[in-house]
Amino acid sequence: MDSSTAGAAALKRLRTRRGLSLADTARALTQIAQKLGMPRLPQVASVQRSIARWESKSTTMPDERYQLLLAYLYATTPGGSRSLGAGSDFAQYLDALREMGESDRRIAELRNTLVRAVTDDGGGLLGLLAPQAGRGLVQALADASFLDAEIVAGLASVVADVNAQVGSLPFVRLQLMLAPALEACRRLMAVGGPPPGLRECLRSTWVEAAVLAGRLEFETRDDAASRALYEEATRESGRLRKPWRQASVHLSHALTVLYASSDIANAAALVEAAVRAAGSGESRLIRARAHALQAEVAARLGQARQSRAALGLARYDIERQSPDDPLPGAFSAEYLRGFEGVCHLYVGDPVIAHDQFAASANSLGSPRQEMQRIIVATDQALARIRLGEPHAAADLLHECIAAAASTGGRVAMIRLRRARRELRPWCQEGFVADVDDHLMDVLGW
Incomplete structure (x- = not known):
């Protein structure tokens, strides 16, 4: 058949x-x-x-x-x-x-x-679980002896489902979907602990849930709650025998710190911790992502040589990625182009930055990548401003504003504000007033 x-x-x-x-x-x-x-x-x-x-x-x-x-x-x-x-x-x-x-x-x-x-x-939670796993979870929360592989796999599936909806559903809704799964992981690990064979799988799901929850708290502008969740994820990832997992936690945390605060030193420390952990881990994709973020931080600090060196390491890791990477899809050449563009924007050639941003934005086509595409396209508009093309930058910003209204990502909003500040020399021009009107009509600012 x-x-x-x-x-x-x-x-x-x-x-x-x-x-x-x-x-x-x-x-x-x-x-x-x-x-x-x-x-x-x-x-x-x-x-x-x-x-x-x-x-x-x-x-x-x-x-x-x-x-x-x-x-x-x-x-x-x-x-x-x-x-x-x-x-x-x-x-x-x-x-x-x-x-x-x-x-x-x-x-x-x-x-x-x-x-x-x-x-x-x-x-919510029970609807996203398999029927048997849903019934088993209720029993396992009362008595850990009922915990089995199907329940643990079901919780991992719920976390993956919520993560897949980032950019498609409001962040507050995603928080409501994720919270029961995160709490279930905490309680199942606390009630006598799961059997040894399931402990590491459940802790991995706990780490992923806590990282995602930290990201969602960041997006909803509760930085204190976000920091606490990342600290929880860091603690639990340290108990896993998977350095790449701990590196992934540091990287996600570093990104939120980088954009939630003007103090780049804390973000740089987290990136360096990620690079160290990724170096002894088995995921080249996480290693590439760590070096790419290391390059961006160096560029923001005006360290051109260090930035170029880190980008070279990121390219090296991407080119030698394994089909058996434990975290497939964690990073790609398309994402790397965006980092290369940011580095050129700060310590390189804005022409190259613009072309890198354009190539990266064109390659990010899936719904899950929409927020990243908006961020990259907004940076592309910033490159146009620095090339002395404010009208062309404004045209691109209109597209980014319209798209950002549907995703609501905090980083995209930060990037849009920065691009608008760069248009101040032309603030009396009608095309800038049009951008301001669009920002007010769609985003309320």
Whole structure:
């Protein structure tokens, strides 16, 4: 049986396991479409024939509209609650689509859409866990002996789901989604401690949750709470036998310190700690990221030679990255271009900086990368100002302002303020007044 046929068979099993006939499923999809305010579906008999085609051996793929409707159908349990975790009908539905040939990007879009729907409905932690893991978590919080690998994996999946929504959902909403998972990690480690085989996995999830929580507190401008969460993550990462993990914590913390305070010395100390930890770790991507941030800090301090040396080390690590890196996607050549641009902006050639920013922004196309793209594009506008092209800079800033309104990232806002300050010599010009009006209309300042 080829994979597309296996996917069709899996789709049929999902339906029949719920006791749904073809007509029942057609009516359910019609009702979901009405609830979502989507265009009216064809007659039930027509929808029924489409479902039969999807489930036949000569498979045809449900189109995007029907994929979304089926996602809502299988994300809702027979009891009316939402369940998206591993082993749920929803997860099996996504696996079926993947076997039928659907792209990973589209499957990620469907998952993200349903994660947002869970939060819109007031759901959260249990909705993002597998059904069995959700029930087991309630028991494990009362008695640690019930803790098993499925519960730990489920908590890691929740943290990953929340992280994937950064830039798509308001930060306050993400905090509400993440808080129960973080608290569950703390309590499970405190109640007698998990069995030795699960302790390190649970502590890794705890570290990731605390780092993400620290980032979210930074974005919502509670720097004291952010600092406490990063200190928690640093403490727990130090108990893991993974230096790259501790380096990752230092790097995330350093970025928040770098932009929350004018005191660059504290950020520099955290970066140096990250470089030391990454040097003895097994992730070249984290090592590259540490050297890239080291280069930016040196450039901000006016240390051109040190900045160039750190960038060279970052390039070296990127070129020698391993397919088995423990943190794939942690850094890339596209992200490095943005750091190279910042370094040239401070201690190099603004022409090169501009071109590096343009290349980096063009390569950052996924929804998860949108905030980084805005930051890079705003820096590109700053390079245009320093090249004596304020009109062109203003045109680019209008695009950045519009995009920043949807993400709300704090670093992007800081970058926008800095770029606007650089336009002061032209403050009497109409194109600068237009930028100010746009900032007021969209961002309120």
